[in-house]
Amino acid sequence: MNPVMPPPVRRLTVEPDPIATAHRPAVAEPPTNVSERMRIENVSLAYGERWVVREVTLPVRQGEVLALIGASGSGKTTLLRSLNRLTEVTDGASRAGRIALDGQDVDELEVTALRRRIAMVFQQPNPFPMSVFENVAYALREERRGARRARGRRGRRELEPAVIEALARAGLYEEVKADLDHPALRLSGGQQQRLCIARALAVKPEVLLLDEPCSALDPISTATIEELIVGLRESVAIVIVTHNLQQAFRVADHVAFMHLGELIEYGPSEQIFDRPREQRTREYISGAFG
Numbered sequence: 318m319n320p321v322m323p324p325p326v327r328r329l330t331v332e333p334d335p336i337a338t339a340h341r342p343a344v345a346e347p348p349t350n351v352s353e354r355m356r357i358e359n360v361s362l363a364y365g366e367r368w369v370v371r372e373v374t375l376p377v378r379q380g381e382v383l384a385l386i387g388a389s390g391s392g393k394t395t396l397l398r399s400l401n402r403l404t405e406v407t408d409g410a411s412r413a414g415r416i417a418l419d420g421q422d423v424d425e426l427e428v429t430a431l432r433r434r435i436a437m438v439f440q441q442p443n444p445f446p447m448s449v450f451e452n453v454a455y456a457l458r459e460e461r462r463g464a465r466r467a468r469g470r471r472g473r474r475e476l477e478p479a480v481i482e483a484l485a486r487a488g489l490y491e492e493v494k495a496d497l498d499h500p501a502l503r504l505s506g507g508q509q510q511r512l513c514i515a516r517a518l519a520v521k522p523e524v525l526l527l528d529e530p531c532s533a534l535d536p537i538s539t540a541t542i543e544e545l546i547v548g549l550r551e552s553v554a555i556v557i558v559t560h561n562l563q564q565a566f567r568v569a570d571h572v573a574f575m576h577l578g579e580l581i582e583y584g585p586s587e588q589i590f591d592r593p594r595e596q597r598t599r600e601y602i603s604g605a606f607g
Contacts, residue, residue, distance in 0.1 A: 351380035354523050354554040355400065355435075360414035362395050362404060369395050372414070373580045375573055377524060379554040382546060384569035384586075386559060388607045392578040393558045397526050400556065401435035402428055418523070433460060436517035440529040442509035444501035444516075449493050452501045452512055453480045456519040479519060486552075487515035488545045507538025511545065518553070525549065527557040531564065543568050562602065566590055574598050 355377035362370040370392040377383055377400070385393035395404060402423060404410045416423045423431055445452050454476045480497075484490035489511040493504070501512055510530055517525060527546070531539040546555060546568050559565050565572055565586070572589040574582045574597075582589060582598045593599045601607055 350551070351378050353377070354379050354419060356415075356417045356420075357396075357400075358415040358417070360396070360399065360412065360416060362392070362399055362413075363411050364407060365409040369578050370399075370575075371578045373573075373575075375580065375583060377554050377556055378571075379523070380551060381570035382550050382555045382557060382568050384557050384559055384565040384572045385575060386562065386565050386572055386601075387575035388601070389560070390577070391575040393573075393575045394528055396575070397528055397556060397558050398437075400524070400526060401432045401437060403432075403437065433520045434522050435524040435526060436520070436522040437526040437528065438510070438513050438517055438530050440532050442506060442513055442533070444504070444509050444512050446500070446502060448498045449484075449501050449504070449512060450477075450480055450497040453483050453516050453519050456516045460520045483515040483519035484512075486518050486549070487511045488541065488548075489515055505538070507534050507541060510534060510538070510542060514542075514545065518549075522553060524554045524556065527555065529558055529560065532560070539564070560607075562590075574601060576601070 353376050357373055357375040357377070360370060360373045361368060373392075373396060375383070385397060387393050398404045399412060400416060400423075404412065405428075418426070418431070418434060423435075426434075445455060447455070450473070454473070457476050457479055481490055481494075484493065489508060492508060493499075493512075501509065504512060510533075514525075514530075531542050534542070543564060546557065549555060550570070557565075557568065569586045571584065572586050573580055574589065574593075574595075576597055582593060582595045584594075588594075589598065590602060593602060
């Protein structure tokens with residue numbers, strides 16, 4: 318069996334993880350056509366009386382991968398979930414500051430429409446208990462539900478090109494093209510996570526949020542998804558939360574280090590990993606805590 322190649326690596330100065338760097342490919346090209354899609358301005362988030370994020374300001378750009386790193390309890394997942402207003406489903410949650418998508422405050426957007434434009438993939442793969450095809454088709458059928466009521470349910474033939482395109486963008490189509498009608502729950506863990514990514518991509522979001530997408534996966538599946546993330550960044554803005562510093566090193570163009578709810582340092586990956594300005598960043602990168 319041929320060895321599975323890990324994702325493209327653009328930086329070589331940090332001592333890498335031996336599993337992920339075996340048979341390392343050539344250095345990837347830097348991103349082009351970078352444009353800001355979201356702006357996080359002085360955002361603070363609280364659950365009841367407890368503030369978990371304090372006055373964070375960050376850009377989210379298409380053409381780049383932004384990694385949020387930090388120890389457990391640093392507020393990075395709460396910040397990620399606030400970008401498409403998922404924090405609102407928690408009782409007692411509140412937010413101060415502004416989050417904008419293409420210049421428009423997310424609070425001004427209808428929440429279902431917002432979550433189609435800013436899609437999220439969670440830590441554990443969560444395919445629906447239906448076929449591979451229907452998992453992706455479900456997202457397409459939900460899109461613009463009101464307009465579809467007028468013209469009826471979209472049939473398989475109409476949806477098939479979009480389903481295939483989404484599976485191909487997620488790097489899964491060649492593996493499942495003969496099994497589109499098989500239950501999605503029969504797929505491997507890595508395939509299930511890529512199916513969830515395909516489902517998110519089907520409605521062509523502008524931003525893709527990834528919450529520890531590889532934490533439950535084996536190294537081979539992790540390498541496949543990391544390569545996918547790097548490849549997608551040209552067409553969609555990506556924000557990933559990860560505890561794995563080597564993963565952030567491999568996939569991110571910019572990194573934001575958070576500690577106890579505060580943004581300690583933000584910058585290009587090379588600077589954060591090779592020349593961190595803040596003492597707490599240096600301590601976290603070196604493994605002094607985390």
